[in-house]
Amino acid sequence: MTQLQQSLFKKSSKTFYYSTLFFPKSIKTDIHLLYAFVRTADDYVDSIPQDAAAFYNFKEDSFYYLDHLNQISKNPIISWFVQVYRKYDFKREWVESFLEAMESDLWEVRINNKQELEYYMYGSAAAVWNMMCWIFWIRDSRSLYSAKMLAYSMQCINFVRDVEEDNTLARRYLYDTEQIQYEWLIIPDKNLYPFLDAHVQNYYSYLREAQEWLYNMPLFFRVPVLTASQMYEWTAREITKKPWVIFEKKIKPSKLRIISQAIRNLCIEWVRELRFIQS
Numbered sequence: 583m584t585q586l587q588q589s590l591f592k593k594s595s596k597t598f599y600y601s602t603l604f605f606p607k608s609i610k611t612d613i614h615l616l617y618a619f620v621r622t623a624d625d626y627v628d629s630i631p632q633d634a635a636a637f638y639n640f641k642e643d644s645f646y647y648l649d650h651l652n653q654i655s656k657n658p659i660i661s662w663f664v665q666v667y668r669k670y671d672f673k674r675e676w677v678e679s680f681l682e683a684m685e686s687d688l689w690e691v692r693i694n695n696k697q698e699l700e701y702y703m704y705g706s707a708a709a710v711w712n713m714m715c716w717i718f719w720i721r722d723s724r725s726l727y728s729a730k731m732l733a734y735s736m737q738c739i740n741f742v743r744d745v746e747e748d749n750t751l752a753r754r755y756l757y758d759t760e761q762i763q764y765e766w767l768i769i770p771d772k773n774l775y776p777f778l779d780a781h782v783q784n785y786y787s788y789l790r791e792a793q794e795w796l797y798n799m800p801l802f803f804r805v806p807v808l809t810a811s812q813m814y815e816w817t818a819r820e821i822t823k824k825p826w827v828i829f830e831k832k833i834k835p836s837k838l839r840i841i842s843q844a845i846r847n848l849c850i851e852w853v854r855e856l857r858f859i860q861s
Contacts, residue, residue: 600840601810604848606802609717612666616717619644619663620680620710627687628751634688641681648674670716679705691753696784699757700734707733718803728795732811735788739814742781742821743833756781770829778825782818789815801855808851809844 602613626637640660647655647664655661667677683705693699708730715721715729741748741755748755759780789811796808813835820833827833 596834596837597810597813597840600837601806601813601844603841604802604806604809604844612669612717613714615662615666616710616713618659622659623681623684627684630751632688637684637688641685644677644681648677666713666717670713672713672716676709676712679709681705683709687751687753691748691755693755693757695757699755702755703734703737704730707737718800720799720803725795728792731788731791732796732807735785735792736811736814738781738785738788739818739821742778742785743817743828745778746829770826775825778828779822782822785814785818801851804851805844805847808847809840812843812847813840 598617602610602617605613623637623640626633626640640657643655643657644660644663647653647660648667651664651668655664666672683702686702691702693702711729711733712726715726720726720729745756756777792811796804796811798804799807816835816839817833821828
């Protein structure tokens with residue numbers, strides 16, 4: 583992994599960065615190249631102020647080089663991604679969905695219901711997990727469905743954790759339900775917490791759909807993916823215990839927590855595999 587890839591990855595997602603250290607060397611670099619592409623697009627729309635011009639140039643160049651595979655982009659992020667795209671034969675629709683979701687973040691976002699949320703989450707998260715599954719050589723429909731549910735669960739917790747930050751960017755991903763509504767202005771008051779808890783419960787409902795798959799993936803894919811999922815679950819528990827903490831700091835697991843959990847998972851899952859072989 584180059585210094586640029588490492589800096590992009592490490593500064594943006596501690597959970598994924600340290601979890602991916604446990605992937606097999608044969609695919610680790612390709613995952614980092616994919617993530618560099620995803621992170622770059624996301625950074626353009628999340629920066630303050632947003633860099634719409636850079637995003638559109640990035641989007642245009644990405645599709646140009648995906649359509650002209652015999653040419654090489656001078657932008658290393660795009661060039662790396664095209665290599666991975668070709669190597670694993672990604673579907674163009676996934677890239678289109680991802681960049682469409684990123685583009686929508688350039689304007690005010692107001693999600694009104696579950697269907698709208700899942701449409702956004704498919705592009706922003708599930709499409710990326712489809713590419714991850716292709717790198718894992720996991721391509722059956724049941725696994726792809728479970729990966730989509732895992733992606734949705736992670737995004738749900740991101741939206742709850744970042745609700746104040748998103749509000750300042752005129753983005754509201756958390757929709758009202760018939761039982762619980764909350765005003766557009768996000769402020770730290772007790773009426774907000776049941777609203778957030780309702781969306782934490784949505785997180786758990788998505789996670790349950792993915793749990794069986796998580797524990798039955800091939801071992802060396804299972805450990806890092808399971809670890810990442812468990813760190814999101816830790817975040818959910820922290821928010822449930824003390825919801826006001828989202829206004830005090832960004833809730834993220836420490837490096838020590840991530841690595842120790844990954845090592846623990848590696849030991850536990852190795853024992854499971856050995857017992858299965860011996861049975």
